Amino acid sequence: MGMPLSLLSQPRSGEGPAVNYGRNDEIEKYIHVRGFEMHYEVYGHGQPLLLIHGNGGSIVSMANQIPFFSKSYQVIAADSRSQGKSFDAQDSLSYEMMADDYNALMDSLHLDSAYIVGWSDGGIIGLLMAIRHPEKVKKLAVTGANIRPDTTAVSAADIRYMKENLLSLRDQKQDAKTRNEIKLTQLMIDEPNISFKSLQRIHCPVLVICGDHDIIKTEHTLEIYRSIPGASLWILPGSGHDTCIRFKDDFNTQVYRFFNN
Numbered sequence: 621m622g623m624p625l626s627l628l629s630q631p632r633s634g635e636g637p638a639v640n641y642g643r644n645d646e647i648e649k650y651i652h653v654r655g656f657e658m659h660y661e662v663y664g665h666g667q668p669l670l671l672i673h674g675n676g677g678s679i680v681s682m683a684n685q686i687p688f689f690s691k692s693y694q695v696i697a698a699d700s701r702s703q704g705k706s707f708d709a710q711d712s713l714s715y716e717m718m719a720d721d722y723n724a725l726m727d728s729l730h731l732d733s734a735y736i737v738g739w740s741d742g743g744i745i746g747l748l749m750a751i752r753h754p755e756k757v758k759k760l761a762v763t764g765a766n767i768r769p770d771t772t773a774v775s776a777a778d779i780r781y782m783k784e785n786l787l788s789l790r791d792q793k794q795d796a797k798t799r800n801e802i803k804l805t806q807l808m809i810d811e812p813n814i815s816f817k818s819l820q821r822i823h824c825p826v827l828v829i830c831g832d833h834d835i836i837k838t839e840h841t842l843e844i845y846r847s848i849p850g851a852s853l854w855i856l857p858g859s860g861h862d863t864c865i866r867f868k869d870d871f872n873t874q875v876y877r878f879f880n881n
Contacts, residue, residue, distance in 0.1 A: 641686050641697070642679030642704065650705075653724045654717075659705035660698035660725065664690030667758075668731045669879075670722065671697040674740030674764070676804050678704025684868035685737060689876070693735065698725060700745070702800055709796070713803050715741070715812045719748035726756055733758045735879050739864050740764045744812045747844075750822045751814070760822075761875045763829035763863045765844065766836050767814035773840040782809050819847035826851040827878045829871075831859025852878065 641661065650657045661679055669689050673681035679697040689695050699706040700718050722745060726734060735758050738746030743765025750757045766773040786805045792798050826848050830841040832855050845853040854874060856863050864871045 639687065641683040642681075642699070648705075651725065651728050653721055653728065655710070656701060656706060656708040658698055658701070658721060658725055660696060663687075663695045663697070664693055666693045668726075668729075668734040669693035669695050670726070670734045670736045671695060672722065672736065672738040672742030672745050673697075673700065673703070674742055675808055676703060676801075677740075677742075680704070681739065682737075682864070684865055685872060688868075688872040689737075692876070696725075696729065696731075696734070698722070700741070702803060711799075711803065713807050715744050715748055715807070716752070719745050719752055722749060723753040723756055732756075736760045737864075737875060738762045738765065740861065741808075744814070747814060747819070747822070747826075748812075750824055750826065751818050754821075754823065757824045759825045759827075759879050761827040761829065761878060763871070764831070764834055764836050764861045765828075766840060767812055767819070767844060768840070769809060769811055769813070773837060774835060775837070778835060779809070816843075816847045819844065820849065822848050822851075825878070827854060827875065828852070829854045829856070829863060829874075831856045831861060831863050833858070833860045834863075835861040 644661055647661045648659060650659055663686055671682040671685055678699045682697055686695055686697055701721050702708045702713055733756050736746045736749065743762030746760050746762050747765060750760050771779065782805055786802065786809065789798055789802045789805060828841060828845040828851055830836055830838060832838060838855065845851050856867055859867055
């Protein structure tokens with residue numbers, strides 16, 4: 621599930637001017653990955669840490685995490701396929717494709733493994749990386765992730781909204797932007813479809829996070845937590861889906877503590 625970028629703000633790093641994360645001309649790079657040019661930025665030094673944003677987002681979505689974690693880690697933030705500056709004209713899109721994209725990005729950067737933080741769709745991708753490419757994930761923190769697209773995971777009203785939005789998009793002029801929005805919306809309606817058996821194969825340490833008023837049902841988050849061997853759970857009181865924005869200080873501190881425990 622995505623989060624509107626209008627809710628985001630650019631944090632300041634130290635006493636200098638605001639860093640334009642996601643639009644940093646001096647830092648940004650592109651690398652050819654699995655048929656498209658993947659946009660990414662790297663900040664800081666230390667062990668690698670990969671940040672993965674939610675549906676329709678970009679590096680900008682993780683702007684509250686980059687300055688904090690880049691003090692201790694080499695932070696790699698990228699725009700997922702068909703989002704941000706990572707343009708992909710293909711009609712097909714799946715979470716498995718994006719998990720494999722991030723695996724290929726790590727290979728291209730010669731990274732054997734990394735700590736991973738994933739928000740919403742980024743959390744889904746993180747789970748799939750731990751399933752499909754287990755050797756690449758040292759520790760994983762996911763917030764607001766789901767493993768099914770049905771009413772056991774999200775409300776009927778949210779599903780109805782996405783379907784109505786999809787119909788509205790199909791009625792619009794079919795330019796590249798609209799076709800891309802259709803692709804991203806269809807993805808959330810149809811996927812993910814991750815089995816409990818797959819989650820049980822995850823053996824890296826995992827911190828499962830959600831807000832107690834998250835768009836993802838708390839019961840569903842508990843299912844994910846209980847299915848991953850040895851997982852840890854953190855439910856933020858008074859929080860919606862935007863845990864890493866609204867409660868960014870607590871979020872960053874708790875994830876850092878988990879990674880360094």
